Amino acid sequence: MPRKSSAADAPLRLDNQICFAVYSAAHAFNRVYKPLLDRLGLTYPQYLVMLVLWERDDVPVKDIGERLFLDSGTLTPLLKRLEAAHLVKRTRSSEDERQVLIALTAQGHALKEKARAVPQSILAASDCSVSELVAIKDEIVALRDRLNAVIGE
Amino acid sequence: MPRKSSAADAPLRLDNQICFAVYSAAHAFNRVYKPLLDRLGLTYPQYLVMLVLWERDDVPVKDIGERLFLDSGTLTPLLKRLEAAHLVKRTRSSEDERQVLIALTAQGHALKEKARAVPQSILAASDCSVSELVAIKDEIVALRDRLNAVIGE
């Protein structure tokens, strides 16, 4: 018999999944960012790395990874692409030869000015007030941190 | 001179980006789901496809794509993997030969019962009440829909 939609199935319904809400919102953001970042010659994850570097320069790969929750398997090739685009320079630390320090080039620093237009466009696309966005952001960050706490057992 | 942290830089600070909150929360969810879904032999996007199919079976690829905001470039290889795992069957529609209909196998249907344990574990990992989760979810979905509305111009 063709199973009827049952209350017992509610936990498995797509529209009840908070993870799917987050997952699909992340993709929606990505699609809004794409045309903006194309003008900067960046992908979205590359933009995140640049945000980190614009705050503080000359940091090891590991620090970037901890900030963005990414590992070297993702960052190493990404940083090589940023280097090929002349936005960063990768140099082994002399104090600790295991570390690779990432520094912005002049072009990398200069790109920050062009990037200032991005957050405005995103705010407009979100179609809500800054305070509302901040409130949602804080809730999502709190949720993320609780999830990350569980991962570390 | 070593630029001081300035108020003008606030819009570009990583911790002020709602997109990064969403992006990093999505990855956190993925990491929490991974061990649970390993037991089902599914990846997270494959799990989403199965959620769609458990609601309604025998649907064209396009319908799945509209539901999940994914296109054939993502779904075609993913569905072939689900077929290789004997969870779905792919057949060309006889009414419209352009369409490929995705149907669950007996194994695909059966997996639903094993999957019922997943949402409970996620709820526990989220460490907050169902009503709080529903509230955040609804806000994120509303934001996502506003973003998607902008993409379609």
Next chain:
DNA sequence: GCACATTCAATTGCGAACAATTAAATGTGA
């Protein structure tokens, strides 16, 4: 009926994301 556009899935190529492994540098304890 026929040229034309549209729809749908598949394909190709590139850039993430991550698990697992490797290799080199560094730290630690006996």
Next chain:
DNA sequence: TCACATTTAATTGTTCGCAATTGAATGTGC
């Protein structure tokens, strides 16, 4: 000092995610 563990990036292989293109099937306007 020397064996051993730890730290750090890099590498390999698999799976997404998407843009762009292809090709077949269908729909349409004349």
